[in-house]
Structures are given as structure tokens and as C-alpha cells.
Amino acid sequence: GENVEQHPSTLSVQEGDSAVIKCTYSDSASNYFPWYKQELGKRPQLIIDIRSNVGEKKDQRIAVTLNKTAKHFSLHITETQPEDSAVYFCAASTDNYQLIWGAGTKLIIKP
Amino acid sequence: NAGVMQNPRHLVRRRGQEARLRCSPMKGHSHVYWYRQLPEEGLKFMVYLQKENIIDESGMPKERFSAEFPKEGPSILRIQQVVRGDSAAYFCASSPTGAPEAFFGQGTRLTVV
Numbered sequence: 001g002e003n004v005e006q007h008p009s010t011l012s013v014q015e016g017d018s019a020v021i022k023c024t025y026s027d028s029a030s031n032y033f034p035w036y037k038q039e040l041g042k043r044p045q046l047i048i049d050i051r052s053n054v055g056e057k058k059d060q061r062i063a064v065t066l067n068k069t070a071k072h073f074s075l076h077i078t079e080t081q082p083e084d085s086a087v088y089f090c091a092a093s094t095d096n097y098q099l100i101w102g103a104g105t106k107l108i109i110k111p
Numbered sequence: 112n113a114g115v116m117q118n119p120r121h122l123v124r125r126r127g128q129e130a131r132l133r134c135s136p137m138k139g140h141s142h143v144y145w146y147r148q149l150p151e152e153g154l155k156f157m158v159y160l161q162k163e164n165i166i167d168e169s170g171m172p173k174e175r176f177s178a179e180f181p182k183e184g185p186s187i188l189r190i191q192q193v194v195r196g197d198s199a200a201y202f203c204a205s206s207p208t209g210a211p212e213a214f215f216g217q218g219t220r221l222t223v224v
Binding site: 006042043044045046089091097098099100101102103104 | 142144151152153154155156159166167170202206213214215216217218
């Protein structure tokens with residue numbers, strides 16, 4: 001079955017700098033790759049997603065890139081702000097509904 | 112649209128008791144998914160239901176766990192004879208189709224003492 005690995009587990013960046021979180025997946029049939037942000041004690045919230053027919057997608061300070069050949073995708077956050085501090089999860093879907101999640105990255109924004 | 116509603120938000124059960132977790136999907140959504148999240152881990156798929164049907168329960172333990180989504184009312188995740196290892200956050204998500212772009216509820220945090 002699908003396996004999603006996420007790195008790093010913790011990422012600390014200076015406010016204003018960029019943050020990059022990387023995920024790899026194992027099943028080449030995966031075609032949907034969302035990223036979720038989860039604040040402590042709260043629900044995961046979808047922040048951006050990408051499908052396998054595109055290589056990059058951008059939404060203001062957030063972008064996701066997908067390399068299907070290498071089977072990895074990355075989340076890029078530019079001009080980080082204190083409110084970006086949270087745990088970020090990547091996920092992959094090989095079919096219409098089941099999401100396989102990475103283990104999460106705790107992003108710390110240092111003032 | 113109130114979003115996906117889960118209750119209770121927090122549930123404490125003694126070992127051996129039953130836990131019932133409820134999920135009301137967003138209006139117009141007929142697809143419900145349950146996920147479990149252990150501390151400092153990602154979400155693990157448990158079960159996917161449509162109204163009156165279990166589509167995929169491959170992520171659910173074979174014993175003590177069951178789920179339903181009746182024609183009327185919320186989806187229920189039921190855990191019988193709870194053990195300490197069942198302590199986790201249980202999230203429900205819903206979508207209007209079978210697509211994975213789902214909206215999550217606030218979760219139920221189950222603590223087994």
C-alpha cells in the first residue's frame with residue numbers, strides 16, 4: 001500500500017525567512033496531494049493541494065511543488081509569520097477517498 | 112452551514128466501558144470518514160461510510176470497533192470495552208462526493224482512565 005514519509009519532523013526558522021517541508025510517497029498511482037495545518041488541539045485544515053497533472057501551485061505565501069518522477073512533493077512557505085507556527089501534514093491519495101498521511105512537521109517561527 | 116460537527120469534544124471513559132462518538136456531516140455531504148490521531152502522529156484512516164453503507168473499513172481494528180451512518184442522524188463510531196491504547200483524538204470528515212477533499216470536524220478527544 002501507499003506510504004508517505006515527511007521531513008523534517010521539526011523545523012525552526014526565523015520570522016520572515018522561508019520554510020520548506022518535504023514528503024515522499026511510494027505508490028506511483030497517487031494522484032492527489034493535500035497539505036494540512038493543525039494548531040494545537042484543533043482540527044486539521046486544508047491549506048493547499050495539488051493534483052498529479054500539475055507541477056506547481058501557489059496561493060499567496062504558500063506553494064506546493066510535485067515531482068512525479070521522483071515521487072516527492074514539497075510545501076514552501078515564504079515570509080513566515082508567527083501565526084504560521086503549527087504542525088503541518090502532507091498526505092497522498094491513490095484512489096478517490098483514502099488519504100495516507102505523513103507523520104507531521106512541527107514548524108516553529110522564531111521572532 | 113455549520114460545518115462538520117462532532118460530539119462530544121472530550122470524552123473520558125474507564126477501561127471496559129463503551130465510547131460513542133458522533134459526527135454530523137456538513138449539509139449536503141453524504142460521505143463520511145473517520146480518522147484516529149495518536150499524540151504527535153499523523154491521522155490514520157479508519158473507515159469510510161456513505162448513508163447506510165460501509166464502503167471501506169480496512170483501517171478499523173477488527174474487534175471492539177464499529178461504525179455506522181444511518182439514513183437519519185449522525186454517523187456513530189463505537190468502541191466497546193475501551194482500553195488505554197484507545198486514548199486518541201478521533202476526527203470525522205465529510206465530503207459531497209467520494210473525493211478526498213474533505214472537511215474535518217473539531218475532533219473528539221477520548222481519554223481512557
